[in-house]
Amino acid sequence: MNDYRTINRANWDERAPAHAASADYGLQQFVDDPAYVGSVVRFDVPRLGDVRGLRGVHLQCHIGTDTIGLSRLGARMSGLDFSPAAIAEARELVRRTGDEVDFHEADVYDAVEVLGAGEFDLVFTGIGALCWLPSVARWAEVVAGLLKPGGRLFIREGHPMLWALDDARTDGLVTVGYPYFEQAEATVFDAPGTYVETETVFAHTVTHEWNHGLGQIVTALFEAGLQLTGLVEHDSVPWEALPGLMTQTDVGEWRLTDRPERLAASYTLQAVKPG
Structure with a gap:
């Protein structure tokens, strides 16, 4: 487990330019339209509420699109990610x-x-972030450390039940294939592609991941x-997590076609640090 960061960082460094392209x-929509907010953040707006003037940080921000979306809703945002390639694309x-x-x-x-202790009114974590962390307890301590008294955490994540499903089945069955609960050792995957359409051929295809109930x-x-x-x-x-088994909705989300x-x-989870 000691080298999981190196292995995962190589994977994300290679994918960041492909995702940006x-x-x-x-x-390009972010460039062309100064008011544009991506579909992921738009989905969250009814629960986010008014974030104008809040000092916010987006943890594991990848190439920064959701970070920018929150900024365009009025928050004063920072983004943080362990991938230098992703941060280069965001900048x-x-x-x-x-x-x-x-x-x-x-x-x-x-x-x-x-970033400093107690500096933020809002800590935001988006889809597909927690699965890269071996300890959710340690992550929670980081969130608490970043927040000001009265500040809040906002997270929308893939459900641990979804992460436990076998997404490689071709017989149409929805079955549990991976741990639901956090384990000491990572689940190791070797997948050649990524979750966006790209013709890029990747060299670093191995990842170490953890689920958290x-x-x-x-x-x-x-x-x-x-x-x-x-x-x-x-x-x-926001993506076709179970290929062939999901249908896209009119707001760009994906849900099971059969009995969703x-x-x-x-x-979506929200929590506050007592003031």
Whole structure:
């Protein structure tokens, strides 16, 4: 497990330019339209509420599109990611758009040291972030350390039930193939592609990942001193997580084609640091 960061960073460094060039991330829309906010952040707006004037940080921000979206809703945003290639793409994007967002290259577990303790009104974590971390308890301590008293965490993530499903089946069955609960050792994947359409052939295809049960996540936040203020489960995610088994909705989300009520595909969680 000691080299999981190196292995995963190589994977993300290679994918960041491909993601930036893909139509799925829509970087040109951010450049062409100063009011444009991506579909992921738009989905969250009813639960986010008014973020104008809040000092916010987006942990594991990748190439920064959601960070910029939050900035365009009025928050004063920073982004942090461990991939230098991803941070380079994020900085290039704000150079082109003119958005006032600063990006920092660092491991998420080092965020308090890099950004400062108690500096933020809002900590945001988006889809596909927690699975790269071996300890959700340590992550929760980082979140608590970043927040000001009265500040809040907002997270929308893939549901741990979704991460536990076998997405490689070709017989149409939805089956559990991977751990639901956090394990000491990573689940190791070797997948040649990525979640956007690209003709890029990748050399670094191995990743080390961890699932974290919903109860483990909530408990970690409680133990870090945060108070849960909201938890909503959704039957959709922003990408086709189970290829061939999902249908895209009119807002760009994907849900099971057959009886979507069977699967909690993602969730939104909010918590506050007592003032």
